[in-house]
Amino acid sequence: MRNDPPRVQPLDYPSAMEDLDRRLVGLLLADGRMSYTDLGKATGLSTSAVHQRVRRLEERGVVTGYTAQVSPDALGLPLTALISVAPFDPSAPDDVPDRLRHITEIEDCHSVAGVESYILKVRVSTPGDLEDLLARIRSAANVSTRTTVVLSTPWEGRSASAAAGEVS
Amino acid sequence: MRNDPPRVQPLDYPSAMEDLDRRLVGLLLADGRMSYTDLGKATGLSTSAVHQRVRRLEERGVVTGYTAQVSPDALGLPLTALISVAPFDPSAPDDVPDRLRHITEIEDCHSVAGVESYILKVRVSTPGDLEDLLARIRSAANVSTRTTVVLSTPWEGRSASAAAGEVS
DNA sequence: ACTGAAAATCCCTTAAG
DNA sequence: CTTAAGGGATTTTCAGT
Numbered sequence A, B: 001m002r003n004d005p006p007r008v009q010p011l012d013y014p015s016a017m018e019d020l021d022r023r024l025v026g027l028l029l030a031d032g033r034m035s036y037t038d039l040g041k042a043t044g045l046s047t048s049a050v051h052q053r054v055r056r057l058e059e060r061g062v063v064t065g066y067t068a069q070v071s072p073d074a075l076g077l078p079l080t081a082l083i084s085v086a087p088f089d090p091s092a093p094d095d096v097p098d099r100l101r102h103i104t105e106i107e108d109c110h111s112v113a114g115v116e117s118y119i120l121k122v123r124v125s126t127p128g129d130l131e132d133l134l135a136r137i138r139s140a141a142n143v144s145t146r147t148t149v150v151l152s153t154p155w156e157g158r159s160a161s162a163a164a165g166e167v168s
Numbered sequence C: 001a002c003t004g005a006a007a008a009t010c011c012c013t014t015a016a017g
Numbered sequence D: 001c002t003t004a005a006g007g008g009a010t011t012t013t014c015a016g017t
Helices: A019-030 A036-043 A047-059 A095-101 A126-143 A160-165 B019-030 B036-043 B047-059 B094-101 B127-141 B160-165
Strands: A064-070 A078-087 A106-112 A119-125 A143-154 B063-070 B079-089 B106-112 B118-124 B143-155
Touching: A019 A036, A019 A047, A019 A064, A019 B063, A036 A047, A036 A064, A036 B047, A064 A078, A064 B019, A064 B094, A078 A126, A078 B106, A095 A106, A095 A119, A095 A126, A106 B079, A119 A126, A126 A143, B019 B036, B019 B047, B079 B127, B094 B106, B094 B118, B094 B127, B118 B127, B127 B143
Parallel strands: none
Antiparallel strands: A064 B063, A078 A119, A078 A143, A106 A119, A106 B143, A143 B106, B079 B118, B079 B143, B106 B118
């Protein structure tokens, strides 16, 4: 694989997180409504200890919130696409995200290193809606677009962090 | 924008979802730990009614679960990349997702229409880890890769569905 | 389908060791 | 971090409309 040069510091990056914290995060990723009591049973900790740790995780910004997982299909948004955008005028100040933020069909907005400046993930109902959306994006941000249609999604949102909470 | 031909059926697609359901989904997207009591207060429904509707939303597969939102940065995974993969041998049966599923760094896996077959979203700690990951992906699935590094993410996971739950 | 209330349960919080 | 316990809130059910 890779020829590891010796590291100056044998540290793991910011990730100074204990094993218990990782387990808790993993459990909350799997079920964000789990009670502190149940989290305690699953980790062997007392309810109070879990409460403390989860609160700290929230304060440290490791856990930023909780949300329902919703099926776009069931919501009538069966068409997903990835859109690369490039500004028509590269000399203009780059406020593309600000100009696009109000467009709710855009689920993700990444600034990327490459020929194009941003990659968006969008969800719509029909090809016609996609056509409309592209027009809105182009005119709102003065960009050209290159669209890749998603055919299917074997998996999504699997939070790499979940590996941290795996049962060993 | 687009020249709408008259629709054969003036239906809204599968989305036969009432306004109340949309509001509930929106609220649960914003706070997945909200209690039925509070959901009731927010929608003007009784606790029981909320309970019924949320249960039905879960049964219908609209709400598929609940999860904590976790900051990859805080977890020590500050480097995100999008990887397009294309099979070396296009005649071989396409079991790329199965071959990649065990690689936990891969958060999303989309099958796409385009020159390349799949687009992956991955998270790692360092460029070195990305290098390793790419090698593992290539050898596990016998594919070539094209990697786009994410510089920053103005927003992510904004669930287009949230628009449904907006305050009018 | 929603309301309202009652019952049972569970949860959070605090305190003390 | 644990145990213990109080008080409170929440889930869940059920009958009624």
